[in-house]
Amino acid sequence: MELIDLALIWALIIGFGIIMYVLMDGFDLGQGILFPFAPDEDARDVMMNSVAPVWDGNETWLILGGAGLLAAFPLVYSVFLPALYIGVFLMLTGLIFRGIAFEFRFKARTSKYLWNWAFAGGSILASFAQGVVVGNYIQGFAVENGVFVGGPFDWLTPFTVLTGLGLLAGYALLGSTWLIMKSEGYIQDWAYKITLPLLGAVLAVFVIISIWTPFVNPAVWDRWFSNIQIIWVLPAMTAFFAWVLFRSVQKRQDGMPFVATMGIFVFTFLGLVASKWPYVVPPDYTIYDASSAWESQLFLLLGLLFVIPIVLAYTAWTYWVFRGKVKAGVGYH
Amino acid sequence: MELDPLLLSRIQFGFVVSFHAIFPVFTIGLASYIAVLEGLFFKTRNPVWEKLARFWTQVFAVVFGMGVVTGIVMAFQFGTNWSNFSQASANFLGPVLSYEVVTAFFLEATFLGVLLFGRNKVPRGVHLFAAVMVAVGTFISSFWILSANSWMQTPAGVEFRDGAVFVTSWMEALFNPSFPYRFAHMVMASFLTGGFVVAGVSAWYLLRKREVEANRKALSMCLWMLLFFAPAQAWVGDLHGLNTLEYQPVKVSAMEGLWETDTNVPLLLFAIPDQANQTNHLEIGIPNLASFILTHDWAGQVPGMNEVAVEEQPPVGIVFWSFRIMVSIGLLMIAFALAGLVLRRGGRFAETPWFLKGLTYMSITPFIAVVAGWFVTEVGRYPWLVWGEMTLAEGLTPSLTGGMALFTLIGYVLVYALVFAAGVYYLMRIFQVGMEDTHTGDHIDEPHSAKRPWSGADVTLEAGGR
Numbered sequence: 001m002e003l004i005d006l007a008l009i010w011a012l013i014i015g016f017g018i019i020m021y022v023l024m025d026g027f028d029l030g031q032g033i034l035f036p037f038a039p040d041e042d043a044r045d046v047m048m049n050s051v052a053p054v055w056d057g058n059e060t061w062l063i064l065g066g067a068g069l070l071a072a073f074p075l076v077y078s079v080f081l082p083a084l085y086i087g088v089f090l091m092l093t094g095l096i097f098r099g100i101a102f103e104f105r106f107k108a109r110t111s112k113y114l115w116n117w118a119f120a121g122g123s124i125l126a127s128f129a130q131g132v133v134v135g136n137y138i139q140g141f142a143v144e145n146g147v148f149v150g151g152p153f154d155w156l157t158p159f160t161v162l163t164g165l166g167l168l169a170g171y172a173l174l175g176s177t178w179l180i181m182k183s184e185g186y187i188q189d190w191a192y193k194i195t196l197p198l199l200g201a202v203l204a205v206f207v208i209i210s211i212w213t214p215f216v217n218p219a220v221w222d223r224w225f226s227n228i229q230i231i232w233v234l235p236a237m238t239a240f241f242a243w244v245l246f247r248s249v250q251k252r253q254d255g256m257p258f259v260a261t262m263g264i265f266v267f268t269f270l271g272l273v274a275s276k277w278p279y280v281v282p283p284d285y286t287i288y289d290a291s292s293a294w295e296s297q298l299f300l301l302l303g304l305l306f307v308i309p310i311v312l313a314y315t316a317w318t319y320w321v322f323r324g325k326v327k328a329g330v331g332y333h
Numbered sequence: 334m335e336l337d338p339l340l341l342s343r344i345q346f347g348f349v350v351s352f353h354a355i356f357p358v359f360t361i362g363l364a365s366y367i368a369v370l371e372g373l374f375f376k377t378r379n380p381v382w383e384k385l386a387r388f389w390t391q392v393f394a395v396v397f398g399m400g401v402v403t404g405i406v407m408a409f410q411f412g413t414n415w416s417n418f419s420q421a422s423a424n425f426l427g428p429v430l431s432y433e434v435v436t437a438f439f440l441e442a443t444f445l446g447v448l449l450f451g452r453n454k455v456p457r458g459v460h461l462f463a464a465v466m467v468a469v470g471t472f473i474s475s476f477w478i479l480s481a482n483s484w485m486q487t488p489a490g491v492e493f494r495d496g497a498v499f500v501t502s503w504m505e506a507l508f509n510p511s512f513p514y515r516f517a518h519m520v521m522a523s524f525l526t527g528g529f530v531v532a533g534v535s536a537w538y539l540l541r542k543r544e545v546e547a548n549r550k551a552l553s554m555c556l557w558m559l560l561f562f563a564p565a566q567a568w569v570g571d572l573h574g575l576n577t578l579e580y581q582p583v584k585v586s587a588m589e590g591l592w593e594t595d596t597n598v599p600l601l602l603f604a605i606p607d608q609a610n611q612t613n614h615l616e617i618g619i620p621n622l623a624s625f626i627l628t629h630d631w632a633g634q635v636p637g638m639n640e641v642a643v644e645e646q647p648p649v650g651i652v653f654w655s656f657r658i659m660v661s662i663g664l665l666m667i668a669f670a671l672a673g674l675v676l677r678r679g680g681r682f683a684e685t686p687w688f689l690k691g692l693t694y695m696s697i698t699p700f701i702a703v704v705a706g707w708f709v710t711e712v713g714r715y716p717w718l719v720w721g722e723m724t725l726a727e728g729l730t731p732s733l734t735g736g737m738a739l740f741t742l743i744g745y746v747l748v749y750a751l752v753f754a755a756g757v758y759y760l761m762r763i764f765q766v767g768m769e770d771t772h773t774g775d776h777i778d779e780p781h782s783a784k785r786p787w788s789g790a791d792v793t794l795e796a797g798g799r
Binding site: 071074147 | 736737
């Protein structure tokens, strides 16, 4: 009966969910990362207002991803989470603090500074932890018979710390280019000013990771250098978007820096997937090894096919409603 | 002392889930109440209904938000601490839990926004429809969760192959033997929770002579509802108990504190169970009553703990006492519902100080009863994670150490304590500010946002002006 390659469809859905999450929660986590460095309290108001209507919806992709993995690729779920045990805890703590700070800062008067710290701290912690996950994915997991057998701190290596810092810089870049698009005046000037140094930091991390990866995982090195392949288009596109970002900031364009940053993220993500495909629990397990039963994947797919278009349409509508610049001191007192 | 990752994981899961459960159990009941208020307003155009609906929607927004925040952790707990269980049961539990997330996602993305922020923006009929759909959505959400939980208690519709579950019939698995009872029991618990909280807050306002007309109406409604549901819950609870006797008899033995299978079993009102010596101390009981309740025969035979090996016995003390706390609160609820009926003559229910004060205190009891009830059913299934198929020890993450589990347990307790303190403090602020149309600087005019439930509440965090 297994006429359709459901594992492949599910890999596409989960991949789509991950990139949606990274792009969308990335720019609002970026506001939190940049929060302590903002020029003043008015700028912080604008930063928070620029993401307030959408951040909660953005985060739902993460929960859907978690539940979707359990349903479609239980092996991924039951290896990644034990392996990243402490890291997952830190990420969830960060997200909870950020969520609570979001709600209370809007309603606070004298206690505002506390929520500023909670917002920044939570965002930084969650972003770093997510970057560490990426590092672990490249690095691979100690798995025997489908069960994680490594130690409690396997997830924390110099390499994963680097990817953690890399994603921190990446989210900050998404945040600053989002802010360019959504703000004006001295706040926008500040966002322009920090964007190129952030781009420099992101590219530096890319270069270090590229050099370091063969030492961490030779299989990835083979994939890229065994023979010249079409996949080199992906890093080329990443470089192209980095160049677009550089030019658009120099020309002080409004929306292009954010679009270019999304391009950098999408092609980096695709490059990462290409390095590993079809392995989802490196180094040994493919999407087919990690899949749940065919009928289980089908059972959930039917519901998702109905819901995802509605959620996407609604998401697009929200962004349309809240389009345009966020003005300082408007709608927030 | 060696740290036991199994015990610590059980405590952590129990803590996180108990803590999370109190929010949805309230919002499920409250959503239906708001839908009723909206319906009454739609039909009668009486502004009192709208005033109540507006006020309770604010409360709903905050509690719903707390439920979302504390629920995030749940989506990951199965993997972090119970990875073997996750992997083994993923073919059934994965889709079911995902459907719950999808339902909540869908609900939040569509009708919740209209309910919270669409009052003056969409036609009245559409707003009412949104309120009804939010209420329906909360039931669908709880359907999935309770189906998953019931399946772990009374697994059906699956076969176990190579250490994993494969679904043979989705209908049998979803509607497994204990599901109808557990679902009914929980939905009614939600109504009782919503009812007693609304009644308690209304009583608190009535004692202070605030918005008397609206709160009187609210209290009256609640009392009628409670008069029906409080006794009905006792009946459904009894049916649930009989179902448990059929499928998980040892859980019932623990609830009754019965160590050896016997006839003419008394209903124990008090006892100190002693697991080590397999006996009770200081027993006080009503002769033959437990036999009668469980078998409908005064001399009926009730299974005792000795039916299973000692290491397969659940911790009797926790189950025994949690059960008694739940039942006592249930009886107290029935008493208050009846008192409300008696006091209806001459409208004294809204003026009698002891009754109103009592109701104010009663508003906390449903939460205790719900958590106690879950303790009975969850602790009572020890040592099974999936009844008869997989033990808790087998389901545990193999790589988990005691130190890791202790670290995250302490972490979650601290984080949740902060979230809880902040949330409850803010709820109290909403209650203090109340439903009057005042301009004391306690309201804010932030832009309302459909994606953030809490922006549905517009009370400032600190009292006084800005």
